[in-house]
Amino acid sequence: MTDEPATTASPAARSSRAVILARIREALRVPAPPPHMLDRQLVTAAEPPTASQPDRGSGFPTLSVLPAEAGRPWLPDGGATPEERLALLTDNLEKLRAVVHRCGSADEAGSVVAELARSNSWQRVAFHHDPLIEPLVPQLPCEVVEVDGADGSDKHRLEACDAGISSCELLVAQTGSILVSSRLSGGRGLSILPHVHVVVAHTSQIFGTLGDALEATKARHGGQLPSMLSFITGPSRTGDIERILVLGAHGPKELHVILIG
Amino acid sequence: MNHKRTGAMTTIQHTAASTSHETGKKPPAEAASHRGAAPKRQFLLDAAAHVADTGHRTFVNSALGGYYKSRDAQKARYRDWEHARDAASLAKWTAVNRLDELLEQFTSRFEAHGGTVHWAANAEEARSIILGLVRKADAKAIIKSKCMTSEEIHLNAALEEEGYGVVESDLGEFIQQLRGEPPYHFVFPCMHVRRDEISTLFHDNLGSEPTDSPEELTMIARRHMRQLYVNADVGITGANFLVAETGQISITENEGNARLTAALPKMHIALAGIEKVVANLDDLSVLLPMLATAGAGQPMTCYNTLYSGPRREGECDGPEEMHLVLLDNARTALLADAEQRDALQCIRCGACLNVCPIFKNVGGFTYGTTYQGPIGSVITPHLRGLADWNHLSGASSLCGACSDACPVRIDIHHHLLHNRRNAARTAPNWLEKIGHRLFVVVASRPWLFRIAGWIARHTMGLARRLKPPLVREWLASRDLPSPPAESFRTAWRRRQQAAAGAASSHRSQPRP
Ligand code: SF4
Numbered sequence: 001m002t003d004e005p006a007t008t009a010s011p012a013a014r015s016s017r018a019v020i021l022a023r024i025r026e027a028l029r030v031p032a033p034p035p036h037m038l039d040r041q042l043v044t045a046a047e048p049p050t051a052s053q054p055d056r057g058s059g060f061p062t063l064s065v066l067p068a069e070a071g072r073p074w075l076p077d078g079g080a081t082p083e084e085r086l087a088l089l090t091d092n093l094e095k096l097r098a099v100v101h102r103c104g105s106a107d108e109a110g111s112v113v114a115e116l117a118r119s120n121s122w123q124r125v126a127f128h129h130d131p132l133i134e135p136l137v138p139q140l141p142c143e144v145v146e147v148d149g150a151d152g153s154d155k156h157r158l159e160a161c162d163a164g165i166s167s168c169e170l171l172v173a174q175t176g177s178i179l180v181s182s183r184l185s186g187g188r189g190l191s192i193l194p195h196v197h198v199v200v201a202h203t204s205q206i207f208g209t210l211g212d213a214l215e216a217t218k219a220r221h222g223g224q225l226p227s228m229l230s231f232i233t234g235p236s237r238t239g240d241i242e243r244i245l246v247l248g249a250h251g252p253k254e255l256h257v258i259l260i261g
Numbered sequence: 262m263n264h265k266r267t268g269a270m271t272t273i274q275h276t277a278a279s280t281s282h283e284t285g286k287k288p289p290a291e292a293a294s295h296r297g298a299a300p301k302r303q304f305l306l307d308a309a310a311h312v313a314d315t316g317h318r319t320f321v322n323s324a325l326g327g328y329y330k331s332r333d334a335q336k337a338r339y340r341d342w343e344h345a346r347d348a349a350s351l352a353k354w355t356a357v358n359r360l361d362e363l364l365e366q367f368t369s370r371f372e373a374h375g376g377t378v379h380w381a382a383n384a385e386e387a388r389s390i391i392l393g394l395v396r397k398a399d400a401k402a403i404i405k406s407k408c409m410t411s412e413e414i415h416l417n418a419a420l421e422e423e424g425y426g427v428v429e430s431d432l433g434e435f436i437q438q439l440r441g442e443p444p445y446h447f448v449f450p451c452m453h454v455r456r457d458e459i460s461t462l463f464h465d466n467l468g469s470e471p472t473d474s475p476e477e478l479t480m481i482a483r484r485h486m487r488q489l490y491v492n493a494d495v496g497i498t499g500a501n502f503l504v505a506e507t508g509q510i511s512i513t514e515n516e517g518n519a520r521l522t523a524a525l526p527k528m529h530i531a532l533a534g535i536e537k538v539v540a541n542l543d544d545l546s547v548l549l550p551m552l553a554t555a556g557a558g559q560p561m562t563c564y565n566t567l568y569s570g571p572r573r574e575g576e577c578d579g580p581e582e583m584h585l586v587l588l589d590n591a592r593t594a595l596l597a598d599a600e601q602r603d604a605l606q607c608i609r610c611g612a613c614l615n616v617c618p619i620f621k622n623v624g625g626f627t628y629g630t631t632y633q634g635p636i637g638s639v640i641t642p643h644l645r646g647l648a649d650w651n652h653l654s655g656a657s658s659l660c661g662a663c664s665d666a667c668p669v670r671i672d673i674h675h676h677l678l679h680n681r682r683n684a685a686r687t688a689p690n691w692l693e694k695i696g697h698r699l700f701v702v703v704a705s706r707p708w709l710f711r712i713a714g715w716i717a718r719h720t721m722g723l724a725r726r727l728k729p730p731l732v733r734e735w736l737a738s739r740d741l742p743s744p745p746a747e748s749f750r751t752a753w754r755r756r757q758q759a760a761a762g763a764a765s766s767h768r769s770q771p772r773p
Contacts (some may be wrong), residue, residue: 035354074344188524251517
């Protein structure tokens with residue numbers, strides 16, 4: 001073994017790429033039997049290739065050629081109206097052991113967060129710049145750390161924080177998930193390293209299904225997706241010891257969702 | 262303490278020797294089994310020992326009890342689970358059958374975001390790529406989140422051999438690393454370990470107070486791990502999906518350890534099999550919930566994270582470099598078998614293990630493979646050779662529970678039959694062959710069949726008493742029925758005659 005780091009630039013790596021792709025093409029020359037499905041109606045746009053029609057051209061069916069089933073009426077429900085979505089989201093979050101706080105205004109949200117800080121005697125709280133979060137910060141009765149401030153995010157300082165307050169891209173009613181991103185939610189560490197994660201969101205950010213959420217995220221960021229997009233579905237958990245549920249394995253033990261509006 | 266050869270994580274160092282027991286002194290790739298003996302013989306020995314251990318089986322089954330309940334509850338939330346399986350099956354089938362095209366698309370989009378893709382034809386190459394990257398980063402400490410592909414290539418042993426300390430951060434994998442054992446189940450790595458054993462393990466290795474609370478044990482690991490995340494220079498993760506459309510990798514987890522592993526160190530290395538690619542981001546809106554429901558009885562796992570490269574301009578943290586290692590390691594051999602190509606659709610949810618009567622009786626270690634259970638029995642002969650691993654095709658009652666459980670509709674139990682057939686073609690068993698020939702001769706001649714039946718009826722009792730070879734093995738765990746007094750054909754003829762007699766006497770009676 002040499003001490004030279006392997007990179008894609010090395011001839012060996014380039015040839016492995018060629019070798020693997022050649023093996024794949026060779027293997028795929030024999031067409032596979034059609035996919036196992038109960039309901040072949042699903043494949044409407046194009047019949048999958050068969051032995052008699054082994055073309056692997058662009059006429060291939062993909063999941064996206066099933067728009068006839070908008071909303072995918074076979075997945076769990078995502079709610080038809082904003083009210084239904086809000087109710088579904090709240091219900092799902094509570095089942096996941098997240099705590100939902102409904103607030104009429106940013107002011108009210110500020111006092112909810114301040115009260116959380118007081119009752120849990122938080123010493124230090126991390127946050128990032130966001131129009132939903134900035135108004136809450138002055139009310140906090142403790143030291144605050146700004147992760148996207150001038151000197152950037154220091155992971156040692158962030159580790160010492162009791163809680164992190166972030167905004168989110170959107171929320172998903174169907175699964176009770178919160179989508180955070182490295183661009184709009186204060187980077188990668190803020191929503192995972194502190195012991196408590198507080199999400200501040202507006203009810204207008206609630207989407208019905210995961211499919212809608214992914215579509216909207218692509219549309220928002222275009223070709224420049226954030227380097228990290230994470231669906232958070234409840235506080236961190238593990239069942240590794242005797243399959244018994246324990247919250248707070250490595251990520252936040254508590255997840256508070258503050259819904260304004 | 263700071264030099265990599267002494268290892269920054271001294272508490273873990275002493276387990277390095279025991280962790281590598283799976284490979285011993287042999288080069289990792291050559292180690293067929295972690296136990297030395299021929300895989301088949303070892304399978305039979307371990308299975309017998311495990312089946313006799315009723316305490317262990319009861320423990321594992323009760324641990325699975327909670328899973329069945331939550332899985333059923335979550336499945337009920339789907340408006341049509343079977344239809345969802347169709348969609349998941351189609352999405353993965355499409356991806357596997359367009360693998361070359363999608364991998365190239367994925368690679369160019371991933372690299373456009375600043376990450377680097379490395380292609381590894383086999384385990385050896387993947388290890389040397391990762392070692393090269395770790396050296397380049399001058400790593401003092403490596404943190405790793407759950408990655409079965411790294412078990413497949415024996416990555417930890419290779420890193421430790423070079424003097425790098427590597428800590429498994431997933432709780433189950435951490436416990437297995439401290440125990441010096443491979444994972445018992447590829448989703449629930451330490452489901453066979455009792456809490457008192459974990460308490461002793463933590464007491465001995467981390468100096469914690471003994472406790473019998475799973476919550477307290479989890480917190481001990483949490484406290485131990487936090488500084489390790491912050492101080493690690495390299496984070497290694499797996500990947501559950503590679504999205505060709507957007508060039509993102511998707512990682513599914515519950516604990517948050519993979520999030521931390523990919524957030525704090527300055528280099529992120531992900532390792533994934535080439536079959537992980539899917540065509541569209543939208544495919545995940547079906548696959549992510551189904552993976553969680555089938556695998557762990559959850560609506561979604563806690564963290565489903567998409568990464569597309571290192572920290573970007575304007576983001577306040579994240580790694581400076583991101584590398585993805587794409588591993589073939591005989592997956593293309595499985596791809597070349599069109600009949601069993603759908604086995605590459607596997608999303609490693611573990612559902613087929615959880616419902617398998619064989620897995621529940623022989624346990625995860627008996628398989629001696631990286632991937633246990635029904636799907637492991639299907640793919641291991643392809644990945645490691647049919648001659649040595651064909652016995653796994655027999656480790657099935659062919660009940661089909663695995664195929665029913667599979668969210669992507671892999672025809673698992675039929676593939677076990679296909680492997681048996683292929684093995685019979687390539688390496689026929691002479692005893693079986695002669696037996697079948699004889700059967701054909703006898704069964705196609707009624708007079709011979711009659712004589713053979715008569716002999717069988719009159720010697721079965723004797724065989725039960727004398728236990729000659731072949732019969733002895735059968736009798737070890739089963740009984741021979743008492744021989745019937747007459748052949749089926751005699752009994753049938755008598756029955757027909759009696760019925761005819763009854764019918765004619767019925768007809769002759771006057772109607773009321
Ligand atoms: S074969 Fe199917 S059930 Fe088994 S792990 Fe793979 S996806 Fe899950």
